[in-house]
């Protein structure tokens with residue numbers, strides 16, 4: 001490990017569970033590359049600060065934005081991008097890490113452009129190579145290939161997919177200070193007419209960060225009951241295929257144009273396994289499918305599969321899992 | 331209204347996609363227009379179709395791709411859908427470009443078009459299905475010094491203002507910016523039209539303009555492998571998964587599924 005400085009974007013700084021697990025992963029990964037500092041655009045809560053301290057973050061750099069960029073405008077990629085670039089200049093950082101979301105991809109790209117830095121989007125890992133440079137691995141072509149790329153510039157900017165590493169607190173917790181720094185944004189103005197933050201009221205884990213995911217497709221014929229019941233028995237997040245979402249049966253879909261996931265377990269029920277869908281889930285460690293068609297393409301990438309009707313298979317599996325959990329608890 | 335649509339030529343997602351010498355293999359038999367750019371073309375065509383007749387008559391839609399000559403496949407498809415003009419920027423110096431090199435070439439092509447007459451809007455897809463970066467639209471806007479409204483689900487143009495609604499993982503937003511601007515559309519924005527027979531026939535003989543790096547005033551050292559800030563040093567296919575354990579449900583399928591999960595400590 002060298003004396004590198006690694007900046008991690010903590011944005012938004014808080015959610016109901018404190019710092020998001022995807023960010024805790026980046027802090028863990030960042031510690032293997034150097035000294036980790038955090039960048040935020042809003043004041044962290046006391047809980048979030050304690051968590052950052054536990055993960056070894058001594059300094060949180062909080063952006064002080066011009067009045068016209070505060071409020072809803074502070075979520076604009078141009079504002080987040082300018083903040084990241086300014087933070088790198090302030091700290092002389094070598095690496096910038098952000099979780100992969102549509103908005104952070106744009107923000108990190110704009111920061112990399114500003115800094116003349118190399119950019120890696122959707123990395124599944126980041127490490128130091130023999131010569132002290134940064135190399136990133138990526139899973140591409142719907143999970144069929146692994147690539148490794150070397151960053152050729154002094155500063156490396158990367159977004160990482162969730163579940164790339166297991167989050168682990170630092171050996172010793174540290175005291176965390178918040179330091180303000182001024183940010184100016186000179187991008188052409190975009191006006192935020194209206195913004196409603198998505199409320200995740202569900203008791204289920206968040207789709208992109210969950211370790212276990214159950215997804216339903218057209219084969220549910222509109223009834224997601226068996227899918228959610230099975231997911232809840234497992235304690236899994238729920239997702240869908242795009243077709244199921246376009247039908248209005250569920251709100252979020254997995255795939256190349258939807259959410260990309262890399263959980264420990266993916267279960268697809270009534271999903272054929274189209275390439276667009278695979279692109280978003282093929283990085284899962286264990287893949288399971290329930291499909292009534294013995295020729296379903298998804299079987300090609302499965303570890304385990306049941307040929308059958310999901311409306312009977314899933315409830316039976318849910319019962320068995322509940323019984324197993326009860327037996328363990330008792 | 332003059333609209334440029336940026337379209338990418340990519341390996342067909344249904345074909346076997348591969349790398350050779352750390353570069354994506356772009357086999358012309360299996361290359362196609364990036365499907366998500368059909369949404370971009372559709373959005374551009376609808377904006378023009380929504381104008382009054384005089385404005386519509388005076389409008390032009392130009393599809394631009396940065397690609398080797400095989401990329402004409404993408405432009406032919408754009409012609410089939412109904413764009414007025416197709417431009418391909420090709421140069422050996424562009425091979426190995428990263429996001430920034432591609433963006434520089436696209437921006438240079440837009441500037442050249444702008445030297446003929448103003449360009450009001452640049453429309454892109456939400457992502458290229460080969461690299462899935464989703465960053466070129468924002469970078470292109472920055473390069474051109476224009477506002478970026480990205481990932482649009484709904485698009486409106488009125489009185490020189492572009493307004494979009496977008497739904498991201500974080501929020502539902504309505505954003506507005508003055509033209510000229512850069513717009514990227516999500517796959518939820520529209521359903522791309524099927525080309526009609528007349529346009530398919532006409533597309534066959536439509537001219538494709540070919541511009542080199544020099545033609546658009548690009549510094550060859552700043553793009554392609556020479557200007558790239560990252561370099562792919564290894565690309566390997568994933569090892570095949572072990573044979574699937576397939577259970578046919580005869581009344582015990584659910585139990586078998588649960589047992590598999592329990593056995594593998596996933597419960």
Ligand SMILES: Cc1cc2nc3c(=O)[nH]c(=O)nc-3n(C[C@H](O)[C@H](O)[C@H](O)COP(=O)(O)OP(=O)(O)OC[C@H]3O[C@@H](n4cnc5c(N)ncnc54)[C@H](O)[C@@H]3O)c2cc1C
Nearest residue numbers: 217218219241242255256257270271272276277292293310
């Ligand atoms: C540009 C573009 C981007 C796209 N992006 C995405 C994306 O990000 N994510 C995505 O998911 N899709 C995406 N799609 C759509 C994708 O191509 C497929 O159309 C979609 O994934 C199919 O959804 P499905 O598997 O639910 O439906 P289908 O393909 O219709 O499959 C339904 C399956 O259910 C099975 N079935 C039926 N009844 C039962 C039953 N009772 N029990 C068990 N099994 C049953 C059938 O055998 C079948 O295999 C995209 C498409 C395009 C053009």
Ligand SMILES: Nc1ncnc2c1ncn2[C@@H]1O[C@H](COP(=O)(O)O)[C@@H](O)[C@H]1O
Nearest residue numbers: 336337396454455457458463464465466
């Ligand atoms: N080589 C290219 N030529 C033309 N347009 C491109 C090219 N690369 C990317 N684009 C445009 O930028 C969008 C997003 O691409 P990307 O950022 O690579 O995922 C695509 O949907 C295209 O509209």
